[in-house]
Amino acid sequence: MWSYEKRLQYPVNITQCNPKLAQVIMSQFGGPDGELAASQRYLSQRYTMSNPKVAGLLTDIGTEEMAHMEIVCAIVHQLTRDLTPQQIVDGGFERYYVDHTLGLWPQSAGGVPFTSTFFQSKGDPITDLVEDMAAEQKARTTYDNILRLVNDQEVCEPIKFLRVREIVHFQRFGEALRMIQDDLDCRNFYAFNPSFKCDLAK
Amino acid sequence: MDVMNRDKLFACIMATSFVLDDLRLFLDTHPRDQEALDYWRKVEKVRNEAVKEYTKCYGPINMYNVNVEDRWTWAEGPWPWEGRC
Numbered sequence: 001m002w003s004y005e006k007r008l009q010y011p012v013n014i015t016q017c018n019p020k021l022a023q024v025i026m027s028q029f030g031g032p033d034g035e036l037a038a039s040q041r042y043l044s045q046r047y048t049m050s051n052p053k054v055a056g057l058l059t060d061i062g063t064e065e066m067a068h069m070e071i072v073c074a075i076v077h078q079l080t081r082d083l084t085p086q087q088i089v090d091g092g093f094e095r096y097y098v099d100h101t102l103g104l105w106p107q108s109a110g111g112v113p114f115t116s117t118f119f120q121s122k123g124d125p126i127t128d129l130v131e132d133m134a135a136e137q138k139a140r141t142t143y144d145n146i147l148r149l150v151n152d153q154e155v156c157e158p159i160k161f162l163r164v165r166e167i168v169h170f171q172r173f174g175e176a177l178r179m180i181q182d183d184l185d186c187r188n189f190y191a192f193n194p195s196f197k198c199d200l201a202k
Numbered sequence: 203m204d205v206m207n208r209d210k211l212f213a214c215i216m217a218t219s220f221v222l223d224d225l226r227l228f229l230d231t232h233p234r235d236q237e238a239l240d241y242w243r244k245v246e247k248v249r250n251e252a253v254k255e256y257t258k259c260y261g262p263i264n265m266y267n268v269n270v271e272d273r274w275t276w277a278e279g280p281w282p283w284e285g286r287c
Binding site: 003004005006007008009010011012013014053056057060061064070073074077078168169172175176179 | 212215216219220223224226227228230231232233262263264265266281282283284285286
């Protein structure tokens with residue numbers, strides 16, 4: 001189970017609204033490489049992860065991703081709170097506003113709604129971990145892209161924190177993949193699905 | 203209310219919690235790393251003390267530490283996503 005702690009993993013204190021930037025950063029909430037997809041990917045995959053230590057790692061990184069989702073949402077919320085109708089129009093925020101007012105709703109920067117097809121849970125440890133490593137890199141690239149568009153230091157700092165965490169998670173998933181491979185025949189790692197018992201019996 | 207002390211304690215909780223968040227992932231894949239285990243013990247102690255002191259003076263950050271008196275205070279704001287301003 002989970003228990004809420006009344007704090008962000010990294011502080012967010014934004015004083016200048018910026019609806020244009022909010023629309024871009026929103027992608028890391030509900031977009032294809034966002035934190036919602038990341039958390040659900042790892043927390044869904046863990047049930048069939050053959051190595052218990054790696055199942056633990058998926059639980060812990062999945063949990064951290066939920067905290068990252070909260071940081072991204074806090075950034076978007078603080079960039080859009082108290083917007084006036086004029087600021088909404090000037091900032092190009094009217095198409096989001098008409099459906100959600102200033103509420104948080106998971107979608108990509110391009111307006112594509114969040115969908116579970118953004119990630120896979122394949123029930124095969126190697127397949128899943130390779131997906132997880134790719135996911136961390138894709139999220140890092142997205143943060144790189146966001147950082148090129150940000151001039152506000154108050155927005156920059158939490159985004160930089162989130163970017164670095166992608167790199168750490170990539171490293172840990174790489175180690176997890178090696179742990180899975182250590183349990184397998186090193187002459188043929190990819191022969192079968194190590195989590196599917198019928199394959200193991202062959 | 204001593205705002206300076208409050209900010210200092212909260213910063214200590216934030217910093218030590220992050221060390222533990224990061225160490226937890228490292229230890230998941232390096233469960234016998236003695237240096238990391240020692241670091242965990244050291245930081246965990248500092249964090250526990252800071253959380254205890256903060257909870258006593260300024261209220262709980264975790265629901266299990268709510269001190270129940272005449273009313274339920276857990277759901278009172280401000281919430282973390284609101285920021286300082």
